[in-house]
Amino acid sequence: MIAIIDYDAGNLTSVARAVTHIGFKCIITNDTKEIGKAERIIFPGVGAAGSAMESIKRLGLDEAIKEAFSSGKPILGICIGTQVIMDYSEENDTKCLGIIAGKVLSFKFDAIRENGAGLKIPHMGWNRIILRKRHFILSDLKEEDEFYFVHGYYPAPDDPAHLIGTTDYGISFPSVIGYKNIIATQFHPEKSGRQGLAILKNFCAWKPC
Numbered sequence: 001m002i003a004i005i006d007y008d009a010g011n012l013t014s015v016a017r018a019v020t021h022i023g024f025k026c027i028i029t030n031d032t033k034e035i036g037k038a039e040r041i042i043f044p045g046v047g048a049a050g051s052a053m054e055s056i057k058r059l060g061l062d063e064a065i066k067e068a069f070s071s072g073k074p075i076l077g078i079c080i081g082t083q084v085i086m087d088y089s090e091e092n093d094t095k096c097l098g099i100i101a102g103k104v105l106s107f108k109f110d111a112i113r114e115n116g117a118g119l120k121i122p123h124m125g126w127n128r129i130i131l132r133k134r135h136f137i138l139s140d141l142k143e144e145d146e147f148y149f150v151h152g153y154y155p156a157p158d159d160p161a162h163l164i165g166t167t168d169y170g171i172s173f174p175s176v177i178g179y180k181n182i183i184a185t186q187f188h189p190e191k192s193g194r195q196g197l198a199i200l201k202n203f204c205a206w207k208p209c
Contacts, residue, residue: 050092
């Protein structure tokens with residue numbers, strides 16, 4: 001069973017629908033016991049880092065997520081679920097979970113304007129992933145594949161070894177990061193059509209070393 005963590009950050013039904021579509025059982029839950037029993041965890045979300053962390057702490061999910069990571073359970077972060085696994089977010093000046101060392105940075109308008117005339121913040125729409133290292137869940141990725149983004153912030157891990165993929169949007173920013181048994185995407189695989197479903201299916205079969 002896959003636990004999709006519910007911390008009042010929305011976007012859960014579409015993730016559950018996608019997981020069910022590819023043939024896996026899942027449950028949307030904020031019950032720490034259910035999360036503890038799950039074989040895998042998907043940690044999605046939309047919204048702001050500050051309110052997300054408030055809900056996570058209020059529900060006791062911070063310790064449940066850290067325990068799942070320590071146990072070696074496969075975890076997939078999506079969008080805000082990717083950002084709050086870092087140490088700190090510039091959004092709302094927020095202390096995060098600290099699973100992967102690094103910060104969450106905002107797109108700087110001047111840099112975006114200088115390097116990509118006409119680009120807007122937040123970044124909304126389809127874009128490609130440039131692989132920086134191999135990872136099982138991206139094993140079916142084709143150069144022309146595009147994924148759906150909607151965000152004004154992005155993760156910036158301290159250790160280059162945790163960088164798996166980047167995307168160009170005025171600047172080159174980390175769009176896939178990972179460490180041990182956690183893998184996280186700034187884009188939304190559940191909204192990214194065939195290629196997004198392929199990533200979810202690979203995650204459901206992934207056996208971290």
